[in-house]
Amino acid sequence: xxxxxxxxxxxxIKQYIYxxxxxxHLNPGDKLPAVRQLAVDLTVNVNTIQRALSELVEExxxxxxxGKGNFVTTxxxxxxxxxxxxxxxxxxxxxxxxxxxxxxPDEVLEYLxxxxxxxxxxxxx
Amino acid sequence: xxxxxxxxxxxxIKQYIYxxxxxxHLNPGDKLPAVRQLAVDLTVNVNTIQRALSELVEExxxxxxxGKGNFVTTxxxxxxxxxxxxxxxxxxxxxxxxxxxxxxPDEVLEYLxxxxxxxxxxxxx
DNA sequence: GCTAGTGTATTAGTTTACTATTACACTATA
DNA sequence: TATAGTGTAATAGTAAACTAATACACTAGC
Numbered sequence: 355x356x357x358x359x360x361x362x363x364x365x366x367i368k369q370y371i372y373x374x375x376x377x378x379h380l381n382p383g384d385k386l387p388a389v390r391q392l393a394v395d396l397t398v399n400v401n402t403i404q405r406a407l408s409e410l411v412e413e414x415x416x417x418x419x420x421g422k423g424n425f426v427t428t429x430x431x432x433x434x435x436x437x438x439x440x441x442x443x444x445x446x447x448x449x450x451x452x453x454x455x456x457x458x459p460d461e462v463l464e465y466l467x468x469x470x471x472x473x474x475x476x477x478x479x
Numbered sequence: 480x481x482x483x484x485x486x487x488x489x490x491x492i493k494q495y496i497y498x499x500x501x502x503x504h505l506n507p508g509d510k511l512p513a514v515r516q517l518a519v520d521l522t523v524n525v526n527t528i529q530r531a532l533s534e535l536v537e538e539x540x541x542x543x544x545x546g547k548g549n550f551v552t553t554x555x556x557x558x559x560x561x562x563x564x565x566x567x568x569x570x571x572x573x574x575x576x577x578x579x580x581x582x583x584p585d586e587v588l589e590y591l592x593x594x595x596x597x598x599x600x601x602x603x604x
Numbered sequence: 605g606c607t608a609g610t611g612t613a614t615t616a617g618t619t620t621a622c623t624a625t626t627a628c629a630c631t632a633t634a
Numbered sequence: 635t636a637t638a639g640t641g642t643a644a645t646a647g648t649a650a651a652c653t654a655a656t657a658c659a660c661t662a663g664c
Contacts, residue, residue, distance in 0.1 A: 359650095361485055362621060377581050388640060399623045404642075420641050421630035441577060445594045448573035452566060456502050459595050466591060469570045470584050484620095487651060513610060524653045529612075545611050546660035 355396045363398055367406035370396075375415070375426060376437045386416070386424040480521045488523055492531035495521075500540070500551060501562045511541070511549040 355370070357363050374380045386392065389407065393400045407424055410416040414432060417425045427433065452462050480495070482488050499505045511517065514532065518525045532549055535541040539557060542550045552558065577587050 360487060360490060364621080365485060373579055377579075389642090390640085401624090401643095402622060405621090407641095418641070419631090421632080421639080423640060437580070441580060441582065441590055442594065444573045444576045445590055448569045449591075449594065449598070451569045454498055454502075455562070455566065457566065459599070462595070463591070465566055465570055466574075466588070469567065469574065470587070473574070474584070489651080514612090515610085526613095526654090527652060530651090532611095543611070544661090546609080546662080548610060 364402050364405040364409075367396060367398070367403065368409060371406065371410060372415075372436065372440050375433065376440060380426050382426055382428045382430065382433060384426045385422075386426070388423060480523075489527050489530040489534075492521060492523070492528065493534060496531065496535060497540070497561065497565050500558065501565060505551050507551055507553045507555065507558060509551045510547075511551070513548060 357366050371380070371386075380386065386407075387395065389400055389403050392403045396403070407416060407418070411418050411424070414429070415427055415436060417427055419425065449462060452465070457465070482491050496505070496511075505511070511532075512520065514525055514528050517528045521528070532541060532543070536543050536549070539554070540552055540561060542552055544550065574587060577590070582590070
């Protein structure tokens with residue numbers, strides 16, 4: 355896995371697991387790969403995996419069962435609000451940063467639509 | 480100044496100076512505060528300021544003159560593309576992250592407009 | 605020339621994230 | 635009950651960012 359060296363790896367792993375849950379690669383009740391396996395898959399140390407997982411357990415996104423494994427929560431309310439939260443956070447960060455640059459809400463929309471148009475042309479061309 | 484402890488301080492200082500230039504608190508040819516003064520203002524060490532500035536000099540956003548100070552470039556082309564680049568990067572990061580979450584372009588627009596509507600109501604209420 | 609103000613360099617020490625390694629605790633099952 | 639698979643804990647060492655302190659190099663102005 356590719357990591358951004360400006361952000362702690364354990365934090366990027368948390369985001370990665372959020373993503374896997376949101377796009378339903380991991381479903382409610384699913385067992386995650388063993389910590390040692392995740393360490394191999396993501397090419398990091400077990401302790402780093404553990405740090406990410408322990409925060410996710412703290413947040414009750416994962417349930418851990420000693421001797422058995424780590425499991426995605428079956429609390430659907432939690433999972434729905436997880437997606438909502440992660441998506442909104444992305445938008446909020448972008449919006450706040452642009453507002454700091456004195457970009458108005460209308461201009462944010464303009465920039466985004468222009469960007470998406472350009473992206474679409476690129477992806478098709 | 481407030482720093483996010485997930486991102487190196489020197490990097491956040493770079494972003495801060497970009498911002499000061501883009502919103503024209505710093506104009507072409509302007510002299511920046513002395514490195515020791517910036518260190519006091521931003522409550523960090525001189526070396527940390529130096530690291531941020533040296534990257535900005537490397538990028539030719541700033542010009543340094545030993546014994547005189549650090550100055551904003553007068554290369555207007557550079558300054559225009561700086562704003563363009565910083566804004567686009569914000570949009571791109573958000574867009575890429577949401578795409579990873581299998582959010583479609585149309586949905587990105589929907590989420591953004593919903594968010595802005597909610598923000599507007601909050602800010603007015 | 606001296607001095608104050610500027611950027612630059614160096615060295616040492618602290619903190620945090622990460623790695624490496626080993627050991628321990630619990631569960632399931634052959 | 636022995637063993638393999640799981641999570642957990644602890645210790646030691648490395649690297650990067652940051653701080654602290656000092657010294658050096660250049661510029662301007664008295």
